[in-house]
Amino acid sequence: MKYTWLLFDADGTLFDYDQAEASALQRTFENFRLQYEPAYREIYRRINHQLWIEFENGSVSSELLRVKRFELLFAEIGIAVNTESFSNKYLSNLANASELMDGAFEVVQVLRERYQLGLITNGLKDVQRPRLVQSALRDCFAVFVISEEVGAAKPDPAIFDVAFQRMGNPTRDQVLLIGDSLTSDIQGGNNYGIDTCWFNPSHAPRNDSVTSTYEISRLNDLVQILL
Structure with a gap:
């Protein structure tokens, strides 16, 4: 891959x-x-x-x-x-609420053996950082970008600029963005020129104006795509 x-x-x-x-x-x-x-x-x-x-x-x-x-x-x-x-x-x-989605821990553990992982969130620093620190995923991400800390939110390209700088400036074809929001995650990734994977557990209807490279309904499906 x-x-x-x-x-x-x-x-x-x-x-x-x-x-x-x-x-x-x-x-x-x-x-x-x-x-x-x-x-x-x-x-x-x-x-x-x-x-x-x-x-x-x-x-x-x-x-x-x-x-x-x-x-x-x-x-x-x-x-x-x-x-x-x-x-x-x-x-x-x-x-203090750090419950994970079904399969999240297992999928991240498998993928971290093959890929470098980053986390990029539109959130408040007082919430997002403590939640990650106390979660089972606390040691899994090399990069963690919070919109409030950097002054820009997805889909603004500025938040992706910060993420890529912290990631060591990989080429855009080396990065896959995985998220559940068409308007912030998928649109943001598309605008930035990176591949995207829409996590759609509720089987929401597709939006012809915002398309993703991949679409999954279970996080486990990501393993099948990437390994």
């Missing part, structure tokens, strides 16, 4: 972000002695998803995103709370 580097997305690809988000949100409500309703999570996810799109587009800063999502959530559900304090506690709870 021509690749020497595999560049993984974190949340939704290797880390089970849905589970982490759900448990962190409920725990934070409990920390503040607030009644938690399952419907709150869907409201939060809708708000958070839109703000992350704006963050990836560069129209919202990470500092604003941290608090704004909870301002909008509590305004919608009609609860009065100090949103900055709530946000800080939520991020602390989220940083």
Whole structure:
């Protein structure tokens, strides 16, 4: 195989972000002695998803995103709370949630024997770095790039510039990007001129305007492609 580097997305690809988000949100409500309703999570996810799109587009800063999502959530559900304090506690709870996607540990262990591995994530440094450090994957990546630390988020080519510099500037045909987001991972990889693998466990319909080199529904399928 021509690749020497595999560049993984974190949340939704290797880390089970849905589970982490759900448990962190409920725990934070409990920390503040607030009644938690399952419907709150869907409201939060809708708000958070839109703000992350704006963050990836560069129209919202990470500092604003941290608090704004909870301002909008509590305004919608009609609860009065100090949103900055709530946000800080939520991020602390989220940083302690490092559950992996099915097969992630085993696949990474196999691939690290043949390839150099990097991690590139659109995330907050207070969350992403602690999650990796306490996870079973903590020693697996030679390069770890967090959007908030470098001031650019996928699909912005600037975050890939940082990753490639830290990787020793391999040629672009030597790198494969693996991620679950068409708009940030696959579009970002395409824009940068590197091959991409779309991790699509939910079998979402393809988007003709954003195509990937490979598509998988299980992480184990990546081993079959690369070995």
